[in-house]
Amino acid sequence: MNQIRRGGFVAFEGGDGAGKTTQLNLLESWFKDQNVAYERTREPGGTPIGERIRSLVLEHGQGEVDPRTEALLFAASRAAHVVQRIEPALQAGRFVLCDRYVDSSVAYQGVGRQLGTEAVAEVNAFATGGLQPDLTVLLDLEPAAARARRDGREGGADRIESAEDAFHERLRAAFLDRAEAEPDRYLVLNADAAPTDIQEPIRERVALLLKDRV
Numbered sequence: 001m002n003q004i005r006r007g008g009f010v011a012f013e014g015g016d017g018a019g020k021t022t023q024l025n026l027l028e029s030w031f032k033d034q035n036v037a038y039e040r041t042r043e044p045g046g047t048p049i050g051e052r053i054r055s056l057v058l059e060h061g062q063g064e065v066d067p068r069t070e071a072l073l074f075a076a077s078r079a080a081h082v083v084q085r086i087e088p089a090l091q092a093g094r095f096v097l098c099d100r101y102v103d104s105s106v107a108y109q110g111v112g113r114q115l116g117t118e119a120v121a122e123v124n125a126f127a128t129g130g131l132q133p134d135l136t137v138l139l140d141l142e143p144a145a146a147r148a149r150r151d152g153r154e155g156g157a158d159r160i161e162s163a164e165d166a167f168h169e170r171l172r173a174a175f176l177d178r179a180e181a182e183p184d185r186y187l188v189l190n191a192d193a194a195p196t197d198i199q200e201p202i203r204e205r206v207a208l209l210l211k212d213r214v
Helices: 020-033 048-058 067-091 102-112 117-128 143-151 165-181 195-212
Strands: 008-014 038-042 095-099 135-140 186-190
Touching: 008 020, 008 067, 008 102, 008 195, 020 038, 020 095, 020 135, 020 195, 038 067, 048 067, 067 095, 067 102, 067 117, 095 195, 102 117, 102 165, 135 165, 135 195, 143 165, 165 186, 186 195
Parallel strands: 008 095, 008 135, 038 095, 135 186
Antiparallel strands: none
8 A cells, every 4th residue: 555646535524414425426427527537436335345334334223233343344344445446446547536434433433432533543544554535525514404404315314324413413523623633635615505516616626636646
């Protein structure tokens, strides 16, 4: 993992219902128009083993999953994801667009599940070999508004989405704290704005990354 990366790595973060899928769809469409070589993926998941882990940690009816086990399962999925999907794509010169990455584990398990940010960050640094995104887009939304969006979706909420309101309040604060600590890596956007208004600054920042790799 010490080779020079020729692609770019953009991660999308935020609470459940913040609109990550919508913004990823819009950016993916723009990449196609610009003929940018890219790979879109998600966490947990992105690989066969990662998708199996995803069902274990998100689906109801899998039995009790305590916070520490949950954190380690996410890290295991991420380790496979980096080795099998993300690094090969970067080395091939493609951009990686990822729905969630390490920040989600630090927020959800470190703060939401109250395991501690340092412990969760350390486990994930080992899992990823220290690989960080070039840009992390944080879609910030009031938990009440996010909950209203989730309630309007077809199908029920997954195991983590179903957590109590206080859990989601802690998540939001954790994401914002992470962004404040590393402002150069983050683009924090109000997720309550119109989707096209949110997309514009994302494309502007990504365009700078593309320019750097020409």
